[in-house]
Each structure stands twice: as C-alpha cells, then as structure tokens.
Amino acid sequence: MPALHLRAGEPAAGPSFSRLGRALLRLLRGLAALTLLFVALAAIVPLLLPLPALTGSQSAASIAAEDPDRGRFVDLDGLSIYVEERAPPVSADAQVQGGQRPPLLLLHGFLTNTRTWSRVLDPLAVGGRVVAFDRPAFGLSARPLPAHGDDEFADGDDPYSPDAQVAQTLALMDELGIDEAILVGSSAGGALALRVALTRPDRLRALVLIAPALASGGPPGWLRALLDTPQLRRIGPLLTRGVRDRVDEFVGEAWHDPSLVDGAIREGYSRGLRVDDWDRGLWRHTLAYRSADDLLPRLGELQLPVLVITGDDDRVVDPAESERLAEALIRADAELVTIGECGHLPQEECPAQTLAAIEGFVDRHADHRIDSAR
DSSP states (O other), rough: OOOOOOOOTTTTTOHHHHHHHHHHHHHHHHHHHHHHHHHHHHHHHHHOOOOOOOOBOOOHHHHHHHHHTOOOOEETTEEEEEEEEEEOOSSSSHHHHHSSSSOOOEEEETTOOOGGGTTTHHHHHTSSOOEEEEESSTTTSOOOOOOOOOOOOGGGGGGHHHHHHHHHHHHHHHHTTSEEEEEEEHHHHHHHHHHHHHHHHGGEEEEEEEEEEOOSSSOOHHHHEEEETTHHHHHHHHHHGGGOOHHHHHHHOOOOOOOGGGGGHHHHHHHHHGGGHHHHHHHHHHHHOOOGGGGGGGGGOOOOOOOEEEEESSSSSOOOHHHHHHHOOOOOOOEEEEEOOOSSHHHHSSSSHHHHHHHHHHHTTHHHHHHHOO
C-alpha cells in the first residue's frame, strides 16, 4: 500500500476539503461583516434621518374652540392645562350642599382625557363643585418638550415624571382655590391619586379609586435600557403614532360590551391624538413611566377614607388586584364596590352604578377631616 503523505495544515480529506473550508470561512467572515454593518446602520441612521412630519394634527386651542363652553385653559407656571369644571345648580339647597362637600377633582387614566368623565360630570356637580383636567401628554393639555437640540429636560426637571404630576395636581388645586378635595382617579389616575394622598394628605378628605392601575413590576431592565438608548429615544415618537390606529383595540379591551360605545365616546378617545406634538408628548410620558412599586409598601400609611370601584369584567386591571388593594388599605378602612357586567372604565360604561357608589361614599365621608379634628 502506498504511503499517505500529508502536508502541514492539509486535512486528510484532500485538497477539495481545504477549498470548501476556505470558502466557508470567507462566507462566515462576510456574514459577520454584514451583521456589523447592520448594527452600525441601526445605531447611526436613526440619529441622522429626520423624522417624518406628524400629519393631521392641530393646536389644542383650535380643538377646544369646537366646543368653547365645555372647558378652558389654566396656566400653571407656563404649562397650559385644559380644565372642565361644573358647579351645583343655583338653588338654596344646592348651595348649602355644595358648601358642605369639598370639590371632587377627577384624574383620568392612560390614553384618556376629561371626556372619560362625560357621563358623570354633570350628575356629580349636583352635589358640589367638580373639576376634571387633562394631564400633560393627554387631551388638550400641553406636551412640553426639551429645548431644541436637547435630549433631556433642563436640570432633570421632567414634567411627565410621577413627582411632577403630583406637583401639577397640587398646583392646579392652588390655582383654582381648592384647599381640600376628594380625588377620584381612574386607572393610572388612581396611582396618581395615591401619590398625591401620600404626599399631602392634609389637602384631601377622601379617595375614590376606579380600577386603579397599581400593578407591580414595570418594564424589565433590558427594555428600560433599550428605551434609554439615543436611537430609540429619537424614533420613539414614530412608534407611538401607531396608537392612533389602535383606538378600536383599546375600546375592545377596556369595555365589557364594546358595541355600546357611541360616536361621542369614540371621539373622546381620539381627541388627544389630534393635538400638535401628541406623539412626542406620549413618548416622553412613556419614557418617564415608573411602576407603582414604591407605593405598595406605603399603603398602610393612608388614613383617609378610600372607595375602590372595579368592574367584574375588567380585562386591563384584574378585579382581584382591586380587591387586594382594598384589603391592604387597613388603616383607611377601604370600601370595595364591584359592578357587574362592566369593564375597565365604569364611569363610561356603567355610569349609573358608578354615580351611586361615589355619591353614597361621599355622603358618608365628606366631613371626615372635620370629624377627625374634633
């Protein structure tokens, strides 16, 4: 048998295997280079290309002018806040009742605005003053943005942060001459109501939390890190624009029976998505979002009366979460009302039951702080 001679570095399979190996190596190198190119483009292109202009938007003032008697704008140190306010009917009995009951201050949830209170605003005002307002990034209120060319707000003063939202709520109370109020918070507005109550309990008499969004956790660390990259911060407004095409999806999730949604309610959801810079404001609000983890350990501090309202078919905030919240508010002696065949927005879908629950609770607890001072 002839001897088999191998050259150094040559595989036993012969020259054909060597050529295949070199070709495979070149292919792998090409794929690696292509991958690096895509990574580089993904990192650089978003920073260089201008964002497509937002279409179909207009000023908040022009939208408000479509229904001029409904609300007005209030200036909070340069921040324009849209407010809808109702007062009791002019009668001796109503004036007496209105004088006894502190104002109700209504806080809407994520992707909604003052229109979420349309079916309960006037009925609630029979018993006293009622104020609803659009939080920044929603409805017709301002969408403040960092100075041109800056990625962050000056001095880290983010107007969308949880602390800023608390300060804005208290500043609005000051501007409207409200010393004490009963806060009514829906969904994410419920989390804000709790933050205000834990910050300044002396300014409140009671809380009404409607399907409060207090789920623990928030976005995972990797997603938070991704949100903080310059690339995603730049293209983020493009991502939020998709919300405008998902209003029906939001309604289907939030209502027990979406077929009951009429044109006025549907227009209310879209109202804030017509305002100039709504996409940038919503993106900034998303960046500033923090979970309610810091609130949960402090629930035992609350001594104000609390009413928790939930729909039995809430697919956004599990009714069991609202039940657990009511149980956790031991010192507040919280009450829980569950409304049958109702979804995440009882004030819209089940207004009569929601009104009955709020009015009964307010009648029992409107003088809470007066009694506790005696």
